Amino acid sequence: MSNSLNYSYEQLKRFCMDAFPKFGYDKESAEIITDVLLLADLYGIESHGTQRLVRYYKDIVKGLINVEAKPEIVFETPVSAVIDGHDGIGQVIAHKATKLAIEKAKKSGIAVVTVKNSTHYGIAGYYAKMACDEGLIGISVTNTTAIMVPTYGKKAMLGSNPFAIACPADPCDFFFDASTTVVTRGKLEVYNKLDKPLHDGWAIDDTGKGSTDAAKVLGCISAATGGGILPLGGISEDSGSHKGYGYAMFVELFSSILSGGLTSDMTNKGGKGGICHGFIVIDPKIFGDPAAIKAHLSEFLNKLRNSPKAEGQTRIYTHGEKEKEAYADRMKNGINVNVNTVAEMRDLAEYLKMDVVDYLGEEATKIKGKKSIYG
């Protein structure tokens, strides 16, 4: 039996759009959350797609996410704002913050909006893309639960702290979205399931020594006994560990520091998320003709793609191509959803009194998923 079921984008959208209002969201908010989640699935970033549905619901039940919260602008200038998310759901808060940054950038040329007291906002790139879709340059960063160990430390003090940037280009926008850790926790989980040893330079255990034992490292992280994932650049300065650590600090600066919110080490503790984001939007017209700038970037991306390949390689990607191709493929051929995720969605549907067969098909009823958390 396949380990996934295939759903069309429309099917998954219908599910989410009917489920989120049952969580307590109005239609506009449900649309935003659904759009962020499904773009992750369409872009091939499954860890941040429908797979997260249950986690969001759990966070709502636990009170970590406050459904009633309305994000509030607590400080503002023509080129900036600080938003207090009041513990609402990250996507709705981040969407509002990005819209505000776009509005301000259209007027002033550039704007930075920071956010405190938010929660997980999905893929960082979604908000960078929002700006890009309007012909602007978008940057989106967020801190997260601490999982990254600073160079020569052994306690996770920084989040996976992703940084995303998008800029219009032909035939494919430049779109870069990545954690500042060397790998994500999701990758460790995949290696653990496959019983594969981790690569050197990915993670350390609770003594601070490099470890290739996925189960051990994940255990250390869960128990918060020390250990964690290394910065991009690995375990020592020789391979650039201090650089990944530096980029993570850049993210922390534009999220928690400039919003006056919680730093990664203090987030998701004691029933409070406290996640912080930052959004930078720039209108290229403040540097000249936007069409010329777009053409200049497009030409360089094209040169990169067409530059000589290493032996055994057939393609050099520019950032955003993989996502664009995954999107086209999944809109045409559907989205493969892992059976465990389908089981979670089935149990969630039952709990929310949604018709499982109608939303997820006959097959969804036959899956032996993990025991439901909704019992």
Next chain:
Amino acid sequence: MSNSLNYSYEQLKRFCMDAFPKFGYDKESAEIITDVLLLADLYGIESHGTQRLVRYYKDIVKGLINVEAKPEIVFETPVSAVIDGHDGIGQVIAHKATKLAIEKAKKSGIAVVTVKNSTHYGIAGYYAKMACDEGLIGISVTNTTAIMVPTYGKKAMLGSNPFAIACPADPCDFFFDASTTVVTRGKLEVYNKLDKPLHDGWAIDDTGKGSTDAAKVLGCISAATGGGILPLGGISEDSGSHKGYGYAMFVELFSSILSGGLTSDMTNKGGKGGICHGFIVIDPKIFGDPAAIKAHLSEFLNKLRNSPKAEGQTRIYTHGEKEKEAYADRMKNGINVNVNTVAEMRDLAEYLKMDVVDYLGEEATKIKGKKSIYG
């Protein structure tokens, strides 16, 4: 015999301040160039200090650097500017661009100034520090001669493309300045001199395969036959190669793309430098009370330094501490200048009709340096 001679900061400053006017610079320009060069030595980034003196002179003689050039603002808004460097020396152009960005940021809260047709500007961090010294957040990026191979390519298409950011903090400002390559060319040269094998994931040869042979890789780079240094993250996406490549693109975007200048692959060709820079300056007051923001960052940096150390490690650095300590040490104990550099300075002094013994001491006359290029 020691491989270096020790000079006080004042001695080196006097040498530079008297040499640069003989290159054709006025006092103000000589001061800027000297200050950028010597901050590199004081910060322990010797590759960008007095070691570069001869290279600058050679570039002037070759016509790559035009001493007479005056940087010109070719596009401007209240929050931005594009400067054409007209092939002048990078430090003078970058200093003007940063001053302009600081002025604009003080008025508008934030500003971005990009630069085209410049040349090597020294350490990226100098300009970030200029903003930081005025209580602002400074970001400085530059493209360079192509030396970085994009992930799965074999031809250098991007520069070392350093990214620097500085932000006020107590007791030590946050100061991060690093290339987006995994290591610098300078490091390869050091390993070559020591006959040490390179680490895996640092460089590839002209077939695009990883190579630990420093001489071979350096030969490939010089001959421009393919090969080069890998992005931060190494040779494959497993270790995050696409991330370092992404940060290099971020740098390219804010330097060459937004200035309409030459991308790294086109710089330093046919007698033209064409280097591009970018400077972002943000006044923290657009997010609230600057003192509170500074205190918030200072507290987090302090927590990082005091977090548990990995076994065998005694210290976790935050970015900027090493530079601050090197600075204090060198102001007190002097700067050790490699004998080859001293020999170059001696030959340069003779060529410029400066009194070698007066400027560099009796010892400088006894060094058997490389054959002078001025002889």
